[in-house]
Amino acid sequence: MSARVLVVGAGPAGLSAAISLLLRGVPVTVVDKAAAPHTHPKAVVLWPRALEVFERLGVAEALVAGGHPLTSQHYHSNGTRVASLTFRMLRHTKYRYALAIPQHVTERVLRERLTGLGGTIRANTELTALRQDATAVTATLTDLSTGEHTEEVHDWVIGADGVRSAVRTAIGVEFTGQTYEQTFLLSDGPCETDLATDAAHYFMTDTGVLVVVPLPGGQWRAFISAPREIPEGEALAATVERVTAARSPVPVRFLDGHTAGRFRIHRRAAEQVWRGRVFLVGDAAHAHSPAGAQGINTGVEDATSLAWRLAGVCLGSSSAADSGRVFAEWAAERHQVVRNVLRDTDLQTRLWGVRGLRRRLRDLVLSGAERTTLLDRVVTPRQTQIDQRYRTAPGRARPVSAGVLRSHARLPNVAIPTTATGTAHLHDFLSMAGPVSLRFDPVGTPGRRTEVRRSTDPETGFDVVSLTGPALRSALGISRRVACLVRPDGIVAAVASHTALETEGEVLR
Ligand SMILES: Cc1cc2nc3c(=O)[nH]c(=O)nc-3n(C[C@H](O)[C@H](O)[C@H](O)COP(=O)(O)OP(=O)(O)OC[C@H]3O[C@@H](n4cnc5c(N)ncnc54)[C@H](O)[C@@H]3O)c2cc1C
Known part of the structure; x- marks a missing residue:
């Protein structure tokens, strides 16, 4: 059985x-x-990496249809914008946005x-x-x-x-760690505001933080660190509305139909x-x-x-x-x-909560990081988990790179012009059933388009996808024949010459 x-x-x-x-x-x-099923206001943002995972589960299309794309995050300090993060520099993913849902x-x-x-x-x-x-x-x-x-x-x-x-x-x-002192409140519902509907808005103020996120269907999420004092008998949504008005430089008026919740947050991990x-x-x-x-x-x-x-x-x-x-x-x-x-x-x-000199320092660092594109180059890929890579386990080979391919890291979802389908993405070749061997030959068949052939490795039983054509040079940044073994979760297990992969195949079986 x-x-x-x-x-x-x-x-x-x-x-x-x-x-x-x-x-x-x-x-x-x-x-x-x-x-x-519950309808509580909980998470509202899915990042590109989660959408890639959901694509393999066969639900990304339905999620994207039911969500609302956000293309930037704006950070304000006491009413002044200090920095924005965007997806402009995010490469090799179909999802160059966050999905609010x-x-x-x-x-x-x-x-x-x-x-x-x-x-x-x-x-x-x-x-x-x-x-x-x-x-x-x-x-x-x-x-x-x-x-x-x-x-x-x-x-x-x-x-x-x-x-x-x-x-x-x-x-x-054991679930070790701490619970933060601060309580947070949130409210979801329709709002009237001139805030941009394609961005998440963070307002860091000396009295606390406010985060405003547009949701599908004209709804908004307002999330606040709770003020020190809340008048007795004030409804939660009314508190969120009052604090939102005080912390946002742009008016946000709550319309009827808001749900609200209060919660504590933790920093804990299972041992x-x-x-x-x-x-x-x-x-x-x-x-x-x-x-x-x-x-x-x-x-x-x-x-x-x-x-x-x-x-x-x-x-x-x-x-x-x-x-x-x-x-x-x-x-x-x-x-x-x-x-x-x-x-x-x-x-x-x-x-979010620093004050005085430390606040000024935070704001200077944020605006400097925006100016030097550090936020878009480094922080966005990290936050979206697109730059996901694992440290090598003891006893395993050190990471190997060839162009944009790197072992123990996420397979970049590079778009390749192909002879058969027009454009293929590398993630299209992944399989839930087991590791896939991708073999790239940029020196084979001449012509602009890449030829794709599928077979099964008689030794390992793995699916093999062979891609041949000079377009691979610029698409992947490789100039020689390279193979990589990709796990069903889209992590590259090994990068090597075509034949050297068989040893790593043993490890994954
Ligand atoms: C206000 C708020 C905002 C958030 N925003 C984001 C965000 O934007 N993006 C993001 O990624 N995350 C966000 N999160 C976190 C996110 O909601 C959680 O990480 C997520 O719900 C965790 O999913 P889970 O499946 O692990 O657990 P849960 O969603 O908690 O599901 C656990 C399930 O287990 C069931 N259960 C519990 N005990 C038992 C038992 N003994 N027997 C049987 N069933 C049981 C429960 O009924 C529940 O259905 C937010 C959370 C909050 C509260």
Whole structure:
């Protein structure tokens, strides 16, 4: 019988994990303690890297159709614009913008995809206990409508059950870090304002921060650090409106129909994201400030970069002996990403609140970074996770580069003029089913267009895509024959000459 995988939590991370596994033909059970999908105001921004992941899950088109593109972020200090970040210099991605889309819409699109693949979500079902041994995991699931407990045995469990993860507690993993002192308030709804509708607006003031983000359908998100004093009895949306008026130099008038919420933010990470047969992804593994909007984006990457490995183990293409190494590599990569995300979001949160001399210094650095294009060259690729690269694991080869290709880094989605389809993007050749060997020959067939041939490597069983033509020189910055092995999550496992890749193939199988 196929391995059984239990996904606890049907938020963006759990849904992404479940869809990825179903796409590989691995059966999954998804449970969620909520009775029905929520409509709370939560995340509103998806970055290009998350959209690339969603493209592989088959939902990017629906998300883009339901979202609103943002092409810049403007930072103001006490009413004066100090810097803007844009996507002008972002290269080799189809998504040169951030997508503003309410989280519940993203989740709806993911749920529809899951259902379309034959998956279901058992609502009203809470994981209340879990124990594991070397061969299986036993989960106690409580039906919240009847109070009945059942025990189910699964081969693997993915804990995607959010910041208060019961899975994390059950496996005894600490969630270390701090909760920030500051409380934040937000309100979503229609507004009347002259603020640009293609940008996110940050207003850093001596009394606190205000972030205003346009959403699809004429809606807006206003997000504030809570003022010291809130008059008793004032409705949350009214507080947000009052503070917004005080911190924004451009009037923002709230129209009827605003929802509002209050929340504390954390800087915490699970000490381990993998223990035995149990994994932690999304907010169960890390919680950080919404500054930089990294939550969903990091969570879906946790989930999908786990899923292809877990599918390999479930379907028997990774041996049992290999599985430990495969999961250790995943955990090491995620720790590295989470450490960076925690550091960046914490820095941004602290920079929001500096005063006096430090404020002037912050503003000078920001405007200098804009002038020298540092923000667009370095910060935008980092924030959008487009420059994603992993440090090499001990014992593995050091990163190798050839033109824009680099091992242990995201495959740039370079557009190539081809003989068959007009234009192909490198990500079009990726496969959820396993690593793909891309072989580039810029010295072969003459002519402007690139010829694409597909085959299977008889040794490794990997799909091989061979691209031949001189256009590869300028597109990829290479002048010799180069091959790279690309994982299903779009990370280049190895860059080498055509024949030298076979050794790395052994490692990925
Ligand atoms: C105000 C705000 C703004 C934000 N803005 C952004 C942004 O712009 N961009 C961004 O990327 N991120 C943002 N985030 C963060 C983002 O919302 C989270 O990172 C994201 O929801 C995490 O997804 P998840 O799937 O890991 O967990 P969740 O979305 O928390 O989902 C967990 C699911 O598990 C279920 N569950 C919990 N316990 C159990 C149990 N014991 N048994 C069964 N089911 C269980 C819950 O019902 C829930 O459905 C924001 C968050 C907030 C609060």
